[in-house]
Structures are given as structure tokens and as C-alpha cells.
Amino acid sequence: MSRQGWIVYNGNLNAEKFLYQVRWLERTGKELGFDMRSIKNNELIASIIDGVSVIKGKYEGSRPDFVFFWDKDIRLARHLEKMGFKLYNSASTIEICDDKSLTYQMLADHHIRMPRTLITPKVFDNCQIIDFSPYEYVVDELNFPLVIKEVFGSFGSQVYLIHNKEEMMSKIVELGSKPYVFQEFIETSFGRDIRLNVVGDRVAASMFRKSENDFRANVTAGGKMYNYTPTDSEVELAVRCSKLVGADFSGVDLLFGKDDEPVLCEINSNAHFKNIFDCTGIDVAKSMMQYIKDELDGIKHV
Structure with missing residues (x-):
């Protein structure tokens, strides 16, 4: 019997750029042999009945082998974990990454270079x-x-x-x-940064983003994407930061400090992967699903 996986996403986000990636994740999981179901967060009613954590609604009584939690509904994520569900990423990781102040506090005192x-x-x-x-x-x-x-x-x-x-x-x-x-x-990074998609202990894909007229390099803010080979220090910093917040996978954004020293900007627990695929041709969704399969199979990557 194939393992069942849920992709939990926000039922009130109907933009195609979100739904397209949900379908992508579902398709990728099926290609790896999983029985995948895409489920809206509002179809899972977190309930406490007679003092016990349960799910009410359409999926009451269902127990998938894993949940790819593609949302920021922290309360639902915690509820599923209390019921013994395995989440990628965990509720704690999503909460830390969703709140940038928590991200910086979590990384503090670990000798991570970040803006004051x-x-x-x-x-x-x-x-x-x-x-x-x-x-x-x-x-x-x-x-x-x-x-x-x-x-x-x-x-x-x-x-x-x-x-x-x-x-x-x-x-x-x-x-x-x-x-x-x-x-x-960080003036030395005006209009430019790096996005590194981390999966487990490695960087699966990376790209350089540059804006000609904005201090932010985000593609949504007008930045352009370029294929990029990160330095050893950039890879080390990205992976270390991802592990410190407990992420199975993440999108780590780095700035360019003095002499191009890598500086942590932020960490995304629900990093989109379409743009980096369009830029590099690397399918991060496949890397993430393979990571889950390997972990469920007991395969450890060094």
C-alpha cells in the first residue's frame, strides 16, 4: 500500500500562483509513489472534544503518513502535531520563519552575521x-x-x-x-541578494536577484533572476540558518556585506519554487518530496 500524504494549503488563497504550486507538489508526490491529497486548511476543523484533540469535518478519522504543510495556520499545524501527525515543516519552524523578529531572536548568539x-x-x-x-x-x-x-x-x-x-x-x-x-x-547589497533553497543539509538550488531601481531585489518588487553558483561560505551559512530554525526545507535569503561577506536577510519556511525553477531549471519540489520519501524509508543523507 502506498503512503498517503496531505498537502495542506490555505483555502482562502485562490491566486493561481499559489494553486499552481499546490498542484505541482501533488503531481510530484504521486510520481514518487505517494497517494497525495491536496486539502484546504478550512477543511480540517481543529477541535477539542471531551478534552481530546481531534479533527472534525470532511477528513475526520483520516491519518496520513505525512503532511506537507504549505500554509501558515500555526494553530492547525500545532493541532495536527498533537494528534501525532508528521509535518514538513514543523509548526515551530513555520512560526519562527513567519515572524521575522522570532527568526532573528532564534539565530542570535550563534555567531550568525545579520543586520543590526x-x-x-x-x-x-x-x-x-x-x-x-x-x-x-x-x-x-x-x-x-x-x-x-x-x-x-x-x-x-x-x-x-x-x-x-x-x-x-x-x-x-x-x-x-x-x-x-x-x-x-546593508548598503553594499542595494538591489541585490541571493535566494538559496535548502533541503535537509544541502542547497538544492540558488539564484541571484537584482533590481535596477529598488533597494529590494524581490522578483515581485521588480527584480530580475539569474542563475548563480553560491560560495562555500554562502552554502554553509544558508544550511546552518535553516537547521537552527528546525527546517526540513527552506528558502534562505542572503545579502552582500562588506567584501561580499554573506549576511542573513531572512528565512522562508514556505518558499515558493516556481521562480527558481524558471531561472535554473532545478525542480525543488522534487527535492523536497524525495527528502520526505528518504526520511520515511529511513535513508539518512550525509
């Missing part, structure tokens, strides 16, 4: 900031220009380059209770 980062104090909803004096420390530590980065965001759209104090105060008021961090601006 200041995490903002919590502001409750419906509250106004009445004391702006703590933000003076931001200017003293980082100077201008600096980067404000919302902790929840994708494709670079919630990252802002701030040039002066007036811009900074305006953005602080605009963001209100949204959590974000202040970061050192």
Missing part, C-alpha cells in the same frame, strides 16, 4: 503611541538610512527604506500596532 536589529515594543490595538522617546535609541544605533520591516510579510512588500527622522516617525504612526523591526541598511 531592534525589535519594537508591543503596541496594543486601539492604542496610540504617546511616548516616542524610545525611538531615539534607533537613530543612535542605526543612523539613516535604515530599514523598517514588518514581522509578518512576504515578497518584500512590507519592507521600507527610511531616509530621515520625519519619514521614520510617519511610518511609526502609520504602522500603529503592527509588529515590526528596525534594521541596519
Whole structure:
């Protein structure tokens, strides 16, 4: 009997760029012999009945051999793990990577080169900031220009380059209770970065991204993609960061520091793989599914 795998994705994300990759994952899993099912997160009703964690709804009583958790529904991921389901990636990894402030905290004290980062104090909803004096420390530590980065965001759209104090105060008021961090601006990496897709202990694919008119190199922000062979130090940093957050697979973004020293930008637990396939011809979906198959078969990669 073939092993059954679920691909759990968000039932409210109907954009073709998301659904296309769900179908890709399902097809790849079937090619490797898995009985694959793509399931919306809202089809799995996390329930606690008589003090016991169960799933209600269409898939009540089902128990797949693994779950490829292609979503950021942390509560559902934790619920499935409590029920004994094996998730790729784990709920903990997804939570750490989804919240950029948690990512930097997890990597801190491990001698990881990353931008100087200041995490903002919590502001409750419906509250106004009445004391702006703590933000003076931001200017003293980082100077201008600096980067404000919302902790929840994708494709670079919630990252802002701030040039002066007036811009900074305006953005602080605009963001209100949204959590974000202040970061050192790595000027040597203006408009360019590297995406490395890590699977297990290796880099499965990598690409160089460059923008001619934006400090962000994200393709969604207008960056162009180029095939890229990473250096040993870039590979080592990407794999180490991925392992530190507990990822089975991830998309690690690196910046170029002084003398092109690799600098950690962020880690994506649900990294898209279509763009890197279009750029390099390497099918990261196949690498991820093969990783799962090997692990279920007890095959260890060195």
C-alpha cells in the first residue's frame, strides 16, 4: 500500500500562483509513489472534544503518513502535531520563519552575521503611541538610512527604506500596532541578494536577484533572476540558518556585506519554487518530496 500524504494549503488563497504550486507538489508526490491529497486548511476543523484533540469535518478519522504543510495556520499545524501527525515543516519552524523578529531572536548568539536589529515594543490595538522617546535609541544605533520591516510579510512588500527622522516617525504612526523591526541598511547589497533553497543539509538550488531601481531585489518588487553558483561560505551559512530554525526545507535569503561577506536577510519556511525553477531549471519540489520519501524509508543523507 502506498503512503498517503496531505498537502495542506490555505483555502482562502485562490491566486493561481499559489494553486499552481499546490498542484505541482501533488503531481510530484504521486510520481514518487505517494497517494497525495491536496486539502484546504478550512477543511480540517481543529477541535477539542471531551478534552481530546481531534479533527472534525470532511477528513475526520483520516491519518496520513505525512503532511506537507504549505500554509501558515500555526494553530492547525500545532493541532495536527498533537494528534501525532508528521509535518514538513514543523509548526515551530513555520512560526519562527513567519515572524521575522522570532527568526532573528532564534539565530542570535550563534555567531550568525545579520543586520543590526531592534525589535519594537508591543503596541496594543486601539492604542496610540504617546511616548516616542524610545525611538531615539534607533537613530543612535542605526543612523539613516535604515530599514523598517514588518514581522509578518512576504515578497518584500512590507519592507521600507527610511531616509530621515520625519519619514521614520510617519511610518511609526502609520504602522500603529503592527509588529515590526528596525534594521541596519546593508548598503553594499542595494538591489541585490541571493535566494538559496535548502533541503535537509544541502542547497538544492540558488539564484541571484537584482533590481535596477529598488533597494529590494524581490522578483515581485521588480527584480530580475539569474542563475548563480553560491560560495562555500554562502552554502554553509544558508544550511546552518535553516537547521537552527528546525527546517526540513527552506528558502534562505542572503545579502552582500562588506567584501561580499554573506549576511542573513531572512528565512522562508514556505518558499515558493516556481521562480527558481524558471531561472535554473532545478525542480525543488522534487527535492523536497524525495527528502520526505528518504526520511520515511529511513535513508539518512550525509
